[in-house]
Amino acid sequence: MQLSSTSTGLSAALIAAASFGTSGTLVKPLLTEGWSPTAAVAARALVGGALLLPIALTMLRGRWHILWPARWRVLTMGVAGVACTQLAYFAAIQTIPVSTALLIEFLAPLLLVGLAWARTRRTPRPTVLLGSALALAGLTLVIGPGALQPVDPVGLAFALAAAIGCAVYFLVAARSGDGLPPVALAASGLLTGGLVLALVGAGGLLPFTATFGSLPMFGTQAPWWVPLVLLALLSTAVAYAAGITASEALGSRLASFVGLLEVAFAALFAWILLGEALTGVQMAGGALILAGIAAVRAEPSAEPAEEPVPYRVP
Incomplete structure (x- = not known):
């Protein structure tokens, strides 16, 4: 049973990493044609949540009572895991390079290792420390060694806030004690986060613009809604549902380390779809x-509170 659960969790984590990895390629046509990042992310979250909503409602049929105990988990996922993470990231890249912001944001797995260290007061075993070092080195190679440079302290603070939000996403996703199905958490969290982002944009706190004509996409012209729907379906609905499923099955630590493959998948998709060269250094980083x-997986998780709670559709 445990082997089956782990295998399912790893499969879901790989699907999530690959799905999240398509976001840069799919959002690029929108940003190129005048969509602001805040508008694109808000639309992505709202449409992605709406696509998951019918499935979530079906899985919740007859069990509406579980929504109330899960309200804080949903709110935290939407506000911290979706909205704040995205807002902090986009605020960071206003003053620091994108590669640096990504490198800092994806320190989330190391933050989770540090949190477990502080909670248990036990030094992580050598396999975890080795896995952390290998993953960080690989992440640096995939994103680019140029990410390691002096940066503006305000931008650095926002990037660290994005890393904390990313870590919160994995922690909240792994806390399945309320019995809320992963798809229901993903749908409600995305809708909540999308609404927060839309309100931020409407309030003028960040640029919020969108265009609605044809745009170039993969060498041809396409209506504006084509990349948006693909972004919402693949990079959002599938990605969040699979990611939450993986976190419940694997625990936040291992799921977050597998999530680092997102940057490798992003580089791969940019090579295949956009013709952006994939270097040997990036492949070595992957x-x-x-x-x-593999090293982190070899270490048993010390997260008993994150054991999945079975749920059934009546």
């Missing part, structure tokens, strides 16, 4: 991330 995941 191999190091895999080695880090």
